[in-house]
Each structure stands twice: as structure tokens, then as C-alpha cells.
């Protein structure tokens with residue numbers, strides 16, 4: 001069994017990886033231990049505010065690469081450790097039986113070569129499934145540069161795979177992660193997407209039932225949110241990704257002037273997640289949300305920002321507007337838009353009806369009429385100020401689980 005000291009090193013080293021939030025996998029349990037959850041796995045939060053529902057661990061933090069933003073880089077003087085496949089399997093089983101975890105998120109630094117690292121990771125997941133009988137959720141980080149055969153094989157044993165895109169441009173990769181290239185990351189992503197499509201056509205639901213995801217570090221390099229959102233859109237279109245995760249940059253004792261000295265903060269990450277949500281579920285295009293050389297407005301969410309730039313399209317009459325247009329009204333989300341469309345078949349709706357449907361009227365009121373009545377502000381600056389104020393009022397500090405409260409962070413609530 002792995003000793004405490006190595007366990008500490010290998011779990012601490014994995015904490016900056018965020019692409020692990022949910023499963024969406026319906027893997028069958030054929031008499032072993034554990035279940036992957038279709039609806040996703042619930043989270044708890046670590047001391048620095050990141051989620052844990054899975055045992056998040058590296059096989060090794062002895063990296064041969066020297067990515068400047070990474071705590072595990074070769075040139076960083078930190079304690080090093082690695083674990084064997086059996087040690088990871090035993091740990092997963094013991095933690096699962098004690099109800100500490102619901103699944104495994106296994107990643108690794110590149111120890112030696114990508115192939116050797118991937119071989120050990122593959123051996124681990126095969127053993128977990130076949131020898132230890134573990135049917136719970138497994139998310140495996142693919143190692144770019146490893147042989148396609150190893151990567152494809154892994155896809156049949158795990159629920160989700162991801163390759164970190166790391167930085168939003170080739171130029172930044174060259175500067176900050178010289179051993180990596182855009183091609184070395186995008187090629188395995190494209191292969192996995194292809195294998196995924198073939199598997200679905202053949203009704204093979206054992207190959208990556210929860211698909212593939214990726215993660216991008218935000219703010220370590222100078223790319224704007226406009227560039228990041230365009231890249232995100234391209235990744236969803238080309239590689240059938242389930243999610244793109246954003247991880248705001250946190251300094252890791254790197255002395256280089258190439259990196260910012262301060263953490264980027266969670267608000268930028270939050271706005272990117274909101275914009276990402278609009279791309280995936282609200283029918284927005286990246287170019288509508290933001291210009292290429294701009295950052296998202298920190299004071300209001302991206303949907304409000306879009307509506308304010310397109311104020312000539314508003315107000316819309318809730319009793320007659322198309323469902324697509326209703327979805328573009330700040331404060332009207334999917335559920336409330338569906339309720340409006342269903343209810344207005346039988347009666348004209350007024351503001352009281354919208355409150356009952358849980359429309360966020362503080363925002364929506366400036367962009368709609370109800371049976372011809374308008375109750376909001378007309379000037380974009382006044383609307384923006386009011387919405388920013390109400391968002392600040394809806395922002396609450398997440399309660400800290402730890403005594404000194406220093407690590408609490410803000411959570412923004414409400415429908416987009």
C-alpha cells in the first residue's frame with residue numbers, strides 16, 4: 001500500500017487539474033464494486049476551493065518536461081514521488097469502500113517518455129477493471145505524444161479521457177511549455193473524437209461513455225477572452241468535446257518574468273464558464289458574444305453584455321416573442337422560457353406570472369414587455385448599473401470549511 005508521504009505528494013501535485021466535475025456515464029456493473037453515475041457525481045471542495053468527488057492523483061510527479069506554469073516542472077525543487085499501478089488500484093478500492101470517493105481521476109507527469117507513462121496508466125485502469133472489479137467512474141488524463149494504440153485502448157476501460165490544451169495559442173505554448181506543441185495535443189484529441197464517433201455508430205457504449213474533455217489555463221499568457229472563446233467554439237465543433245474547463249492561473253513559485261506574479265482570480269474563469277454555457281445551450285456564436293481582442297465584461301454576465309450591445313432588439317413582448325429570442329433575454333433561462341411558451345397558449349402573461357415562473361425579473365424587466373407594459377430602464381448605462389448592483393447583491397461568499405476563512409471565494413447565483 002502506498003505510504004502517507006507519497007500519497008500527500010501525488011494528490012497535492014494533482015490539485016491544479018480541474019477537468020473532473022461530472023460523469024454522464026452509464027457504465028454497467030457486472031458484479032464488481034462501484035457505479036458510474038449518469039447524472040454526474042456530487043462535489044465537495046478542497047481547501048483552495050477546487051472540487052473533489054474523485055480520488056484525484058498523479059501516478060508520478062517526476063516530470064521530464066519543464067512547463068513554466070506548472071508546479072511539477074522538471075526545474076522546480078519539490079519533493080518527488082511515483083506510485084505503481086497496484087498501489088493506485090489498492091488506494092482506489094480502499095477509499096471507495098470507506099465512502100471517501102466515488103471514482104478515480106488519474107493523471108501523471110511525463111516520467112521518462114510519454115509512452116512509458118501511458119503504459120503504466122493503462123496497466124492501472126485495466127487492473128482496476130479486470131483484477132479489482134471496480135466499475136466506478138474513471139477519468140484518465142491522456143498523455144500527448146503517447147502511441148495511438150495505447151490511447152485508444154485506454155478509451156475502452158475508462159469513462160472519460162482528456163488531453164489538456166494547456167494554453168490558448170501555439171505561441172504561448174512555445175514560450176511557456178517548450179516541449180509541447182499544439183499539434184501534439186490536437187492530434188490525440190482528434191483521434192479520440194474519431195474513435196468516439198466510430199464507437200457510437202457501432203453502438204459500442206464501452207468506449208468513453210462520458211466522452212472527452214479538455215482544460216485551459218487562463219491568464220498565464222496574454223490571450224484575450226475573445227480568443228479563448230473562439231478556440232473553445234472550435235474545440236466543441238471539431239472534437240465533440242463534452243466540456244472545456246478553464247483554470248485561472250495560480251503562481252507556482254516560478255521566478256520568470258514571462259508569467260504574471262499574481263493569481264488571475266476566479267471571476268474571469270466564472271465569466272468564461274458563463275460564455276461557454278451560452279455557446280453550448282443558448283445558440284450563441286463566439287463572434288456575437290465578444291470581439292477577438294476583448295475580454296469579457298467583469299461587471300455583468302456575457303448575456304447581459306450582449307443584450308446591452310444589441311439594445312435595439314429589445315424590449316420583446318413575452319406573449320409573442322419566438323422561443324429563440326426569449327432565450328436571449330437576460331434573466332430568462334431554459335426552464336422559464338419553456339414555461340412561458342407553454343403558458344401563453346392559454347392566457348396572456350403579466351409580470352406576476354413571470355415571477356411565479358421564476359424569471360429573474362431584476363434583469364429581464366429592462367428587456368421585455370408584458371401585454372404591452374414596460375417596467376424597466378431604457379438607457380443602457382442605467383440598465384448596466386442596476387444589473388451590476390443586483391449581481392453584486394446576489395454574490396455571496398461561499399462559507400469556508402476551514403477555520404481561518406481565508407480561502408472562501410465568491411459564487412454568483414441566478415439564471416443567465
Ligand code: SF4
Pocket residue numbers: 063064065066067070071072073074108109110177
Ligand atoms: S508535462 Fe508540463 S504540465 Fe504536465 S506535469 Fe509536466 S511540467 Fe507539468
